[in-house]
Amino acid sequence: MTHSPTDTTDTTDLHFAYASDPPDVERFDVKTLTPGELLGRPCAFAVIGQSHLVSAPALDYHEVCSCDPLPAAASQTTALDPGASGRVAFESDAVRAETTVRVEPLSAFPGSAGADAAFRFGPDAWTTVAVADDGAGYETYHTYPERDASVRTETTLTLTGADSTAPNPERERPAEGRR
Numbered sequence: 001m002t003h004s005p006t007d008t009t010d011t012t013d014l015h016f017a018y019a020s021d022p023p024d025v026e027r028f029d030v031k032t033l034t035p036g037e038l039l040g041r042p043c044a045f046a047v048i049g050q051s052h053l054v055s056a057p058a059l060d061y062h063e064v065c066s067c068d069p070l071p072a073a074a075s076q077t078t079a080l081d082p083g084a085s086g087r088v089a090f091e092s093d094a095v096r097a098e099t100t101v102r103v104e105p106l107s108a109f110p111g112s113a114g115a116d117a118a119f120r121f122g123p124d125a126w127t128t129v130a131v132a133d134d135g136a137g138y139e140t141y142h143t144y145p146e147r148d149a150s151v152r153t154e155t156t157l158t159l160t161g162a163d164s165t166a167p168n169p170e171r172e173r174p175a176e177g178r179r
Contacts, residue, residue: 017070018090020060034117047119060092109150
């Protein structure tokens with residue numbers, strides 16, 4: 001069953017899927033797409049009709065969070081029950097991701113002002129993505145006003161394998177103001 005993003009009364013779970021290969025973006029209703037960086041590598045943050053998508057091809061990292069079940073082997077589910085929490089982990093050849101999921105009261109949602117990507121589906125119904133100041137992760141919020149709930153995720157990324165010591169040539173540049 002497909003959920004309308006503005007009517008989530010029958011939504012009981014959030015589904016998280018991770019992959020090294022990019023998802024077929026055409027299958028999603030993309031509301032907003034924002035370029036960014038994670039660990040100094042280019043990425044994209046999208047708010048989709050069912051939740052969000054983070055895609056970082058240079059890190060072999062792609063996350064989809066959706067109200068609808070996801071057809072992925074590395075998929076996990078978190079119930080939208082008050083106080084529920086969970087942990088999700090994923091590792092590719094380039095990066096390890098650890099995500100903490102918490103279901104909090106709607107009042108815990110800080111608003112969209114500090115988000116790098118945001119979309120308002122209706123009154124008090126938001127999905128936001130905010131990149132950490134150090135670029136080593138991101139935080140998302142998904143609000144469900146009809147449930148008086150806000151789902152907060154915090155994802156931390158760590159380089160693994162050869163990427164953990166290799167400099168990113170796109171980020172190397174001479175120090176400014178030094179001789």
